Amino acid sequence: MSHHLEPSRRADAFRRALLVGVLALALLLPGVAAGAGYAYAQDWYWTWSGKSAGSSFSSVWKHNWFIKKYPGYETTVTFIDNTSYGWHATVRNDWQTTPTTWNSSAVKKAHCRSNTSLEFFGTCAVASN
Amino acid sequence: MTKPRILLVITIAIAAIAAAAVAYATSERSPEALVRPRGAQDELPANAGFLRHLDAGSARRVASFRLAGGRERAVYLAKTRDGEQLCLWDTDLATGEQGGGCNPAEAFFGERSVLVSLGYEGGPSRSSIRDVRIIGLATPAVASVTVELSGGEERPVKLTRDHGFAWVMPEADVRQGLEPVAVIARDESGRVLDRRPTGF
Numbered sequence: 001m002s003h004h005l006e007p008s009r010r011a012d013a014f015r016r017a018l019l020v021g022v023l024a025l026a027l028l029l030p031g032v033a034a035g036a037g038y039a040y041a042q043d044w045y046w047t048w049s050g051k052s053a054g055s056s057f058s059s060v061w062k063h064n065w066f067i068k069k070y071p072g073y074e075t076t077v078t079f080i081d082n083t084s085y086g087w088h089a090t091v092r093n094d095w096q097t098t099p100t101t102w103n104s105s106a107v108k109k110a111h112c113r114s115n116t117s118l119e120f121f122g123t124c125a126v127a128s129n
Numbered sequence: 130m131t132k133p134r135i136l137l138v139i140t141i142a143i144a145a146i147a148a149a150a151v152a153y154a155t156s157e158r159s160p161e162a163l164v165r166p167r168g169a170q171d172e173l174p175a176n177a178g179f180l181r182h183l184d185a186g187s188a189r190r191v192a193s194f195r196l197a198g199g200r201e202r203a204v205y206l207a208k209t210r211d212g213e214q215l216c217l218w219d220t221d222l223a224t225g226e227q228g229g230g231c232n233p234a235e236a237f238f239g240e241r242s243v244l245v246s247l248g249y250e251g252g253p254s255r256s257s258i259r260d261v262r263i264i265g266l267a268t269p270a271v272a273s274v275t276v277e278l279s280g281g282e283e284r285p286v287k288l289t290r291d292h293g294f295a296w297v298m299p300e301a302d303v304r305q306g307l308e309p310v311a312v313i314a315r316d317e318s319g320r321v322l323d324r325r326p327t328g329f
Binding site for chain 1: 329
């Protein structure tokens with residue numbers, strides 16, 4: 001699903017998306033944090049292919065998921081270890097939510113990346129269990 | 130009630146019935162796998178990564194496969210606990226590690242004939258990538274699925290009775306530098322219904 005908006009409507013769309021995102025996070029994160037103890041989320045307006053976000057390095061991270069407002073935006077989620085900086089449990093698709101888990105006890109960071117030049121609102125969320 | 134009012138009420142009632150009929154006709158039905166009876170093979174592993182976010186009782190195993198090293202994995206279709214989304218999960222049956230995707234339950238396929246998700250280990254440099262696999266689910270209209278490799282060659286993919294599939298890229302192909310660039314879905318006549326780039 002593509003969403004090309006005129007510039008004059010983009011600000012309104014952004015504000016609406018931001019509100020939805022903030023509300024979603026307000027609902028999502030307490031539950032994640034309560035169950036996980038550790039949680040991280042990067043709430044962004046993703047504007048170019050290659051734009052990325054990620055958590056700090058830690059051994060606790062286990063789940064990483066990219067939540068988009070709509071399906072149709074191709075994104076990648078993965079974990080990057082702190083020794084080889086290799087990628088692990090990588091998933092790439094254009095579904096509304098793109099999730100992955102990696103059970104390793106290695107020190108790693110969660111990494112989310114947009115693979116589309118289309119603009120969209122999305123959240124990169126990470127949790128420990 | 131006057132005659133004009135009666136006519137107005139009848140008109141509104143007819144319009145409402147017509148709108149409901151159109152909405153029913155155009156609404157997307159759940160994937161057939163979710164409707165069939167569940168069996169023991171449909172149970173999600175107890176250590177499945179996102180188990181607490183899923184309605185485990187809704188899960189259906191729609192495909193199974195092995196990676197080159199022998200690790201057994203399965204593809205599950207399951208609802209989230211709130212019923213808002215349907216998820217397709219590539220699941221390691223030993224570790225419970227999962228990856229895949231979720232779409233709104235009321236428009237799972239949207240306008241598409243096939244949904245696909247790419248997974249792999251290693252990278253980001255292409256030379257270190259291994260265990261490349263594609264999982265997916267097709268609509269009932271799809272009769273066959275192929276994976277299009279860089280260079281244009283197509284490899285057939287086995288569709289299960291649930292119209293799920295899982296394709297593991299042969300290590301020999303990986304070593305030759307071939308890449309799975311798209312998944313193509315065709316109907317019984319061979320007409321292309323959908324072509325989904327993998328992003329690889």
